[in-house]
Amino acid sequence: MSNPSAASPAAENPADDLVLYTSEAGVATITINAPDQGNSLNAAMRDQLTDWFEWASADLAVRAVVLTGAGERHFCTGANLGGAQKPAPPRPEGAPERAMGDASRMIKRGWQRLVASILDCEKPVIAAVNGTAAGGGAHLVLAADLVVMSDTAKLVEVFVKRGILPDAGGAYLLPRIVGPQIAKELMFLADSVPAERCAQLGIANRVVPAAELNEAVAALTERLVASPTK
Template identity: 55%
Template structure:
């Protein structure tokens, strides 16, 4: 069920960092093979909830482990799509919710499993869910730990689109290709603006928007977008 080991987590964090730095990477898809997306942390390697080797300092372990894992998705400078092929539980659910867009197979399920283990949600759960669906709905999921079917997750606003399982990979590729053909720097700045807006006041958000637009207008893609509009043609963005 693809429980996340320490090594897998570090590999994903590194890949997301590489994606941010590589101009050739224009979009990222996070998905899995088998019948599960991610069953949570692999607790066999240690006693912590994020699966890291036991170190005695749980706070430090969570910050450097589960929170850093989810932060890598939120901070990636390329758009990130989750293609959820099966059960996403615990940190696996939060991994999906941290992505910019979430596709789910009709067989997928999302489970806030932490309460079943007698622990609080980690990996940014109490940060992500209220911002996606509001505090009361978030508490319902976290207090009871019930599995949420893909269709119900979409109705709540946790999922962008539910597709038949056999169409998930194809749809994820189509979405990724559309994003990869877009103005990559503008998408990165848009992601930053939206994520930051949830924690800032209007004046700060407006100032950030103006600064981002000034920066964006210096890119080749912005010049191409304006030229294509004037010339009545489809723009050919380079991601620069």
């Protein structure tokens, strides 16, 4: 198993123990390592996750990327709103506390950039969904190329419960996977969607017993690594 070099994102990012990266036999594995926080992402973790996807995309030794969460309960529960956030640029004296476009800029440089790094990754991305994927975490699943879910996992579009729009690519991705009517139902009602239902809707490629998740993902990555390159 190889670890990233000193030039990698881990060399500069303070969240390197909360977002783990390993590379072995052509497979990069990125693990969200904050199980006591539901594997939610603060700004530093979110940005490091983005950097790792960009790193894996450019690494010629990597042939496939696996994204998963630490522990058995949560894959990723979205943004950690209570954690440290990226500071905003200083405002001139007398400027309003909030300016037009602040929210758009925050989303664009944050979760939108993260989801884009998954969609734009030059290597196939497999989401190994070990537990609940909620909010932005659900949209990380939607952005992956292949999805393998534990039979105890579930997906939840929680945005409506917070009174906010489903950002992080969900409003674009979900209707294209499940169709507009089902997408509206999931987003308007915010019901938990069990793994088997996710498979029926076309969100998950495979659902396996929790104890077999790693084995099932490894079987997929072995086939991907053995495939021809461009």
